Amino acid sequence: VNYDYKEKYLFEANMRYDGSSKFADGHKWGVFPSFSAGWRISEESFWQPVKGIVDNLKFRGSWGQLGNQNIGDNYPFSSDVNLGIKYVFDKAVTSGAGITSLANSKITWETTSITDIGLDATIFGKLNLTADYFYKVTDDILLKLNVPLIIGMDAPQQNAGKTENRGWDLGINYADKFGDFNYKVALNISDVKNKILDLKGINETGLTVFREGEEMYSIYGLESIGYIQPEDYDSD
Numbered sequence: 644v645n646y647d648y649k650e651k652y653l654f655e656a657n658m659r660y661d662g663s664s665k666f667a668d669g670h671k672w673g674v675f676p677s678f679s680a681g682w683r684i685s686e687e688s689f690w691q692p693v694k695g696i697v698d699n700l701k702f703r704g705s706w707g708q709l710g711n712q713n714i715g716d717n718y719p720f721s722s723d724v725n726l727g728i729k730y731v732f733d734k735a736v737t738s739g740a741g742i743t744s745l746a747n748s749k750i751t752w753e754t755t756s757i758t759d760i761g762l763d764a765t766i767f768g769k770l771n772l773t774a775d776y777f778y779k780v781t782d783d784i785l786l787k788l789n790v791p792l793i794i795g796m797d798a799p800q801q802n803a804g805k806t807e808n809r810g811w812d813l814g815i816n817y818a819d820k821f822g823d824f825n826y827k828v829a830l831n832i833s834d835v836k837n838k839i840l841d842l843k844g845i846n847e848t849g850l851t852v853f854r855e856g857e858e859m860y861s862i863y864g865l866e867s868i869g870y871i872q873p874e875d876y877d878s879d
Contacts, residue, residue: 653681653703663712666751667720673752677707699765706759710752714785719800722746745790745799753802755781773814780807780840788845803843806859810835 646654659675681703684690690700722742730739761775784804787797816829837858846854852863 649686651683651686653679653683655679657707659709661710661712661752663752665712665714665717665719667748670720670749670751673710673754675708675710675754677705679703679705679707697764697766698768699763701763702760703762704758704760706757708754708756710754711785712752714800716744716800719744720746720748720750742796744797745794747799747801750785750800750802751783753781753783753785753804755779769817769819771814771816771818773812775812777811778807778809781805788843789847801843803841803845804839804853805841806837806839808835808837 644656685700757779759777764772783802790798812833818827851860
């Protein structure tokens, strides 16, 4: 749904209704709305005295959600029998079957919510500026958390993670021409910081890890106090 009033006030609303066979009955479907609004302040009457300088200025904001069901397992909610297992009976290898992975019938869509505010401006009809600040949170991230090895089966998929991303983006481009020669120069710079908010209390160890309160793929280890020097050795 789109609404445009005199090219000043802009509004848009969207609704997604997505289903996936990766989830069990009662958890297959997800509703993901989004909304955006814009105000072209350069179209207001009070802006006309400076319109020759800043001929376009728009403030905008948006909020929306999207779902994700991209996990490797085809049907992680189902306890399937693996027919490719080998056993030894009477000193001979025999074909067998068994359940090798834990199932989780409660899993459903992970959801990403994004809030964005920004502005667009054109100066002297040649210099264009676009600036954005965004905040993104992903809830119910589908992942496999560690389970005790004595269970003897692979860990199930869970809606177990939560992360946030904060960042900004700035784009500037200048376009002009000399006679029939057109040219354009563009610059883009951005920055983003992410943090893991929740892993159900399970923190990984290793070289690059996921740990609550830290950035994704953080390097995990002891902090060095410096490089060893000759004077660090004793007389022996």
